[in-house]
Amino acid sequence: MKLQRVFALTKKEMKKTVREPAYLFMIFLFPIVFVFAFGASFGGGFGGSQSTYQVGVVNFDANGNQQWSQVFTDSLSNISLLNVNVYTDNQTAQVDLSEGKIQAVILIPESFSESITSFYAAPNDSGSWVNTTLPIYLDKGSMVATQAIPPIIQQVLYAMMNQNQQAPQSPIQLETASLVEVAQTSAFDFMAPGMFTFASVFLIMIVAQSFTVDRENGMMKRLRITPTTSTEFMTSQIVSYLLIALIQAVLLFAVVYIMGFRPNVEAPVYLFAFVLVLIFSLSNIGFGLITATIAKSSGAATGLSFLFLLPQMFLGTFVGASLSGAAQVAGKFVPSYYVTDALTSLFLRGAAITSQTVLLDFAVVSVSCAAILAVGIVLYDKYFKI
Amino acid sequence: MTVALTIENLTKKFEDKVAVENLNLQIEKGELFGLLGPNGAGKTTTINILCGLIKPTGGSAQILGYDVQKDAIKVRELIGVCIQETAIYPYLTGAENLELFGGLHTMDKKTLKTRRDMLLDKMGLAEDAKRKASKYSGGMKRRLSLALALIHDPEMAFLDEPTVALDPQSRHAVWDFIKDQKSRGKTVILTTHYMEEAEELCDRVGVIDHGKLIALGTPKQLIAENGVKNLEEVFIQLTGRNMREEI
Numbered sequence: 001m002k003l004q005r006v007f008a009l010t011k012k013e014m015k016k017t018v019r020e021p022a023y024l025f026m027i028f029l030f031p032i033v034f035v036f037a038f039g040a041s042f043g044g045g046f047g048g049s050q051s052t053y054q055v056g057v058v059n060f061d062a063n064g065n066q067q068w069s070q071v072f073t074d075s076l077s078n079i080s081l082l083n084v085n086v087y088t089d090n091q092t093a094q095v096d097l098s099e100g101k102i103q104a105v106i107l108i109p110e111s112f113s114e115s116i117t118s119f120y121a122a123p124n125d126s127g128s129w130v131n132t133t134l135p136i137y138l139d140k141g142s143m144v145a146t147q148a149i150p151p152i153i154q155q156v157l158y159a160m161m162n163q164n165q166q167a168p169q170s171p172i173q174l175e176t177a178s179l180v181e182v183a184q185t186s187a188f189d190f191m192a193p194g195m196f197t198f199a200s201v202f203l204i205m206i207v208a209q210s211f212t213v214d215r216e217n218g219m220m221k222r223l224r225i226t227p228t229t230s231t232e233f234m235t236s237q238i239v240s241y242l243l244i245a246l247i248q249a250v251l252l253f254a255v256v257y258i259m260g261f262r263p264n265v266e267a268p269v270y271l272f273a274f275v276l277v278l279i280f281s282l283s284n285i286g287f288g289l290i291t292a293t294i295a296k297s298s299g300a301a302t303g304l305s306f307l308f309l310l311p312q313m314f315l316g317t318f319v320g321a322s323l324s325g326a327a328q329v330a331g332k333f334v335p336s337y338y339v340t341d342a343l344t345s346l347f348l349r350g351a352a353i354t355s356q357t358v359l360l361d362f363a364v365v366s367v368s369c370a371a372i373l374a375v376g377i378v379l380y381d382k383y384f385k386i
Numbered sequence: 387m388t389v390a391l392t393i394e395n396l397t398k399k400f401e402d403k404v405a406v407e408n409l410n411l412q413i414e415k416g417e418l419f420g421l422l423g424p425n426g427a428g429k430t431t432t433i434n435i436l437c438g439l440i441k442p443t444g445g446s447a448q449i450l451g452y453d454v455q456k457d458a459i460k461v462r463e464l465i466g467v468c469i470q471e472t473a474i475y476p477y478l479t480g481a482e483n484l485e486l487f488g489g490l491h492t493m494d495k496k497t498l499k500t501r502r503d504m505l506l507d508k509m510g511l512a513e514d515a516k517r518k519a520s521k522y523s524g525g526m527k528r529r530l531s532l533a534l535a536l537i538h539d540p541e542m543a544f545l546d547e548p549t550v551a552l553d554p555q556s557r558h559a560v561w562d563f564i565k566d567q568k569s570r571g572k573t574v575i576l577t578t579h580y581m582e583e584a585e586e587l588c589d590r591v592g593v594i595d596h597g598k599l600i601a602l603g604t605p606k607q608l609i610a611e612n613g614v615k616n617l618e619e620v621f622i623q624l625t626g627r628n629m630r631e632e633i
Contacts, residue, residue, distance in 0.1 A: 002492055004489055004492050005489065005490050005492065007489070008485075008486050008489030008490055009486075009490070011486075012475065012478065012482075012486050015477060015478060015482070016475070016477050019477040019518070020477050217471065217473055217476075218469055218470075218471030218472070218473030219473050219474075219475065221439065221469055221471065221473065222467075222469060222473040222534070223490070224438075224439055225437045225438070225439065225462055225465070225467045225469070226462060226487065226490040226491060227459050227460075227462040227463045227490070227491065227492075228490050229459065
């Protein structure tokens with residue numbers, strides 16, 4: 001293999017990326033603009049400001065002086081993430097919820113204080129507790145509300161009863177939606193890890209278009225009649241797109257940092273995260289090659305690339321967090337799911353690089369991405385017609 | 387004289403269509419050979435086989451002693467091909483296009499710079515060398531495409547209709563350049579639909595139709611043998627007046 005050829009082709013690809021507006025936009029500008037717009041909408045912002053959720057409370061507690069329901073309401077009000085609005089009737093609260101003025105309605109049940117009083121009377125005798133449920137109505141149009149608000153309420157309840165999150169039983173039942181600590185993070189922080197995979201999947205379209213456009217204008221033919229070997233050519237393409245993916249990841253990280261995403265992790269974790277994103281980009285190059293092999297024109301390549309791009313995007317990036325249980329199971333069949341999961345574990349859950357979850361994710365990503373790239377190269381070599 | 391190209395019983399079939407049938411030909415080193423024929427006659431298929439783009443169904447070909455199939459990489463080091471398409475990278479400048487292909491032929495920097503400047507000058511592109519190729523006119527793109535084929539100063543050049551859509555000035559500039567190649571002992575195989583071009587430039591021409599070589603000789607020989615005034619009349623006499631379409 002002659003490195004001079006690999007270098008010449010890599011240099012050419014980098015010039016194309018910088019000089020062709022369509023490529024420049026799709027690879028760099030679109031993800032950056034997207035993160036800015038998305039971050040501004042979902043709680044990211046300069047200096048790391050947090051979101052505030054509007055929560056309505058309707059108190060039906062009928063017990064005595066309603067002491068516990070008042071403590072509960074006050075506790076909610078003391079949380080900086082929540083702005084509590086007290087309603088006298090459920091109907092008004094529901095109207096405000098349906099109009100998007102508030103993101104959640106909490107109905108404090110009639111037996112709320114009685115239930116907590118029974119708990120304190122015999123904390124270790126669950127049989128004597130007065131059990132009740134705390135209904136919460138959430139804004140279904142807000143992915144953030146459904147993800148973030150229930151755990152906050154759950155934490156308030158735990159605090160009221162001097163319990164921790166591992167408490168096996170509680171007289172008040174509430175459906176929790178996330179294991180992630182939310183007290184110090186904005187909705188944008190939840191999504192930031194998935195944004196790296198989100199941006200990277202667009203490489204599929206770029207690779208597919210690049211190969212098919214070069215075929216259409218005769219450049220593939222021209223390259224094939226030089227002494228450049230298939231190995232040299234493919235190496236140059238992989239190196240080029242890895243460089244592009246690296247630049248993209250660095251730019252994206254700079255943007256999410258500006259928008260307030262500042263995970264409390266050490267430098268090796270960042271390095272590991274970049275390596276993971278680069279390995280993931282190999283699968284996108286592979287899918288791009290498969291698309292280019294199937295597509296008969298650059299226009300068709302754009303359309304066909306969505307066959308690979310959409311599942312990765314919807315099932316494996318930050319979008320997937322709000323999907324149904326079935327969709328989340330389906331996500332386990334796309335590499336982006338494991339990249340997002342690993343980045344979430346590292347950045348949000350504080351997992352170590354050597355933790356079982358992260359290592360398993362890394363192994364799945366490495367093996368699947370290498371396999372997809374290999375399939376792409378084999379199909380391209382065998383069936384790509386010039 | 388040294389043989390530059392030997393073609394023996396070369397055949398290429400595409401499903402039920404025979405594109406090239408039992409083609410036999412020898413071209414000497416330093417010869418300027420014209421491969422003529424109507425649309426779809428098999429000229430481009432023959433060139434594509436010779437530069438290793440497609441595999442023949444049967445037969446063989448050697449360029450300067452190297453088999454075009456078995457020694458494909460070596461053959462590609464020795465040949466330069468100006469393909470029918472005006473294939474250049476639009477986002478690179480004219481100079482960068484030449485530097486890229488010089489790099490692919492592993493030319494050293496000094497030789498590449500000398501050769502690049504010479505070709506830009508001869509093709510009338512020196513003043514626009516630093517402009518993006520996407521800004522070039524059709525004629526400039528075509529001349530750049532020809533320069534790309536010859537950046538590494540190949541021993542043998544395949545020029546597939548190099549003067550298509552060029553104005554008379556550009557065409558004559560290309561002709562002068564082709565003659566210069568020959569004067570430097572390089573072998574040139576030219577396909578063209580312009581018979582006056584073949585008559586002006588070629589030492590010998592071969593007329594190919596329906597994949598078969600139907601005439602071979604110097605332009606003067608073929609004109610005399612067919613009792614006509616020029617090569618165009620020879621061509622019409624041999625291939626008929628029916629229009630052809632390339633599919």
